[in-house]
Amino acid sequence: MELKVEKASKIKGVVKAPPSKSYTHRALLVACLAEGESCLRDPLYSADTLATLEACQAMGCEIEIQDDLCTVTGTGGDLKTPQNVLDLKNSGTTLRFLTTMASLAPGCTVLTGDDSLRGRPMQDLLNSLKTLGVKAYSTQENGLPPMVIKNGFYGGKTQIKGDVSSQYISSILLSAPYAQNSVDLSVVGEFKSKPYVEMTLDIMEKFGVHCQQDPGNKFHLDKQTYNARDYTIEGDYSSASYLLSAAAILDGEVTVQNLFSESKQGDKIILDILQEMGARIIIKEDQVTVKGTLSSSDKPLSNNESLTSDKILSNAESLSSDKLSSNAKLSSSDDQTKTTKSTCDLNGINVNLENSPDLLPTVAALAAVAQGTSHITGVEHARFKETDRVHTMALELTKLGVDVTEEQDGLIIKGGAHGGVVKSHDDHRLVMALTLVGLLTGGVHIKGAAAHRVSFPNFPQVMEGLGCPIKII
Structure with missing residues (x-):
């Protein structure tokens, strides 16, 4: 199974999160x-x-x-x-x-x-x-x-x-x-x-x-x-992260039900991350809504202040040139760099995902289309998932023209991506994360897309229902 993802306009809808x-x-x-x-x-x-x-x-x-x-x-x-x-x-x-x-x-x-x-x-x-x-x-x-x-x-x-x-x-x-x-x-x-x-x-x-x-x-x-x-069984914040992120990337409005504010799921930190990157988040007891991005004059909503995590680092922290040069850098080909790259209104982020390694693909996809540079750390243990997710995300994002530096415990990503052909490596989270990039750039062709069934069996149908142009081929 393969997925072809085209550029989407604003999306809107109310969906129920897949069970955890x-x-x-x-x-x-x-x-x-x-x-x-x-x-x-x-x-x-x-x-x-x-x-x-x-x-x-x-x-x-x-x-x-x-x-x-x-x-x-x-x-x-x-x-x-x-x-x-x-x-x-x-x-x-x-x-x-x-x-x-x-x-x-x-x-x-x-x-x-x-x-x-x-x-x-x-x-x-x-x-x-x-x-x-x-x-x-x-x-x-x-x-x-x-x-x-x-x-x-x-x-x-x-x-x-x-x-x-x-x-x-x-x-x-x-x-x-x-x-x-x-x-x-x-x-x-x-x-x-x-x-x-x-x-x-x-x-x-x-x-x-x-x-x-x-x-x-x-x-x-x-x-x-x-x-x-x-x-x-409560809803799954990991699976919901793709739905919420799509709304943030496309400046849409999506409500995901069956997500509980008192959940013990570590992946609930996706709400902090999206807000830190500039998304407008509305949290209720059993649902979360993303309403596009905040303008420069807006402030974070007060009912989300309690979710601030000490794992999110200040965006003001700089990445030293020494650190950048000391790591193996994956760069796109000359032909790819000539292609116009797309970014959305989200800002880059520095974040430690030590307690939420399953969010690595989602956050890497967000960083790939955000403005500026993002630094994801604390995910060396993500190398022992369905794939070595640190390496495979770097590899596949590079195919989409993204400037990626792979570190032992994370990724440095400069926002800006275009379409291209990518592989899932039979990893469900890569399928869904790479779909997010395609919704902004268009022209993303994902091979091995059937892997999404591992955690989100009806992912393509749910995304289509929100207005995302996804075609199963």
């Missing part, structure tokens, strides 16, 4: 472990979450889907051994969460996936699980899937690095209540993407499990059981 992928994964797993029947309302049915759903079924959980209602009859922690190897497709979340959970099933469980998934580093998690009595190993002894997990989760004390993937931490926490003994987990080093762990603790608490969190990023979990319940 992160919360759907977590809700399915805790409902699977709970005893009794849970009703999950408005879950996300996408390639990734269906991988989790099917894995839960393979381990003895009964699941019935009826439109926007997913009824899960839990196992009470009494999991079954899968009859076959579990193919988790391209879902890294499923892989990491199931690695610990599979230790609760009798016998051996084998986890694998597609080419991309088999390149995901897992050794840190395997090392931590070993000290908890879990016998899990990589079949090729290289820390990569396929992996074999044997029955047995003794418990005890372990530690894990926090700078590679917060999903390692969530994996242990989600299954720890069913270990034979209490579990003490210490996060060592820099703790990146911490809001995702807070989301994990939030849903665990809502299903009746309490985790004691001590200063110094230490977690203690006693033996407990999840309680089945009705649970509604």
